[in-house]
Amino acid sequence: MTLITIEELCTEEEVVQIFPLMKDLRPYLDEMRFREIWRAMQPDGYRIYVMYDKGEIVAFTGIQIRTNMYYFRHVFVHELVTRADIRSKGYGKKLLTFVHEWGRENGCVTVALESALTRADAHRFYEEKMSYDRFCYSFKAELC
Template identity: 55%
Template sequence: MTGVTIRTTLYYGKHLFVHDLVTRADHRSRGCGRQLLSCVEGWGRSQGCGSLVLTSGLVRRDAHRFYQERMGYDRVSYVFRKIF
């Protein structure tokens, strides 16, 4: 399952932002995440987006390996937040 929005920012221009990408634990490493994310990428291109952007929690090391090694994503920033 995935949740996405189309956004426009000064840094990324028009892009697809992935809020959530979830694969059931018993379906991981079977290509489901790759297939889903590839489909989302294609949809973003068809909507005129120049890139896909997502964030991932620091402890999600398996997810980071998936994005970087299997999907070819670059880690370009850290996300900061302040709770008040």
């Protein structure tokens, strides 16, 4: 029998446990920079939830409640990562479903996220497994 739990990580000592998974998604981050950014995001309500299967970390999500003129009050998913060796086993779907429920409980009307153009497997997951709509492009300009 599989025992799956989802828990919020609140302290820096807890959060650093997911750094190896974060590194899979954001390979340019080192642990020191990861810690700095996590601390900087705390005042704005950034939260990390981890999925455990039999006590072992299998996935995590980094989320934040935001409000704007086009999504209104919504959950923004900064990260959603499942361990590479166990993808396509339903963990991501369960964790993102948790995010939807969490958003509803917190008065949100939408869940929004961005995914790099190169992440075709992730796009397929969002569209086919989770029924997300692809509806816009996101642009950026470096200021350095």
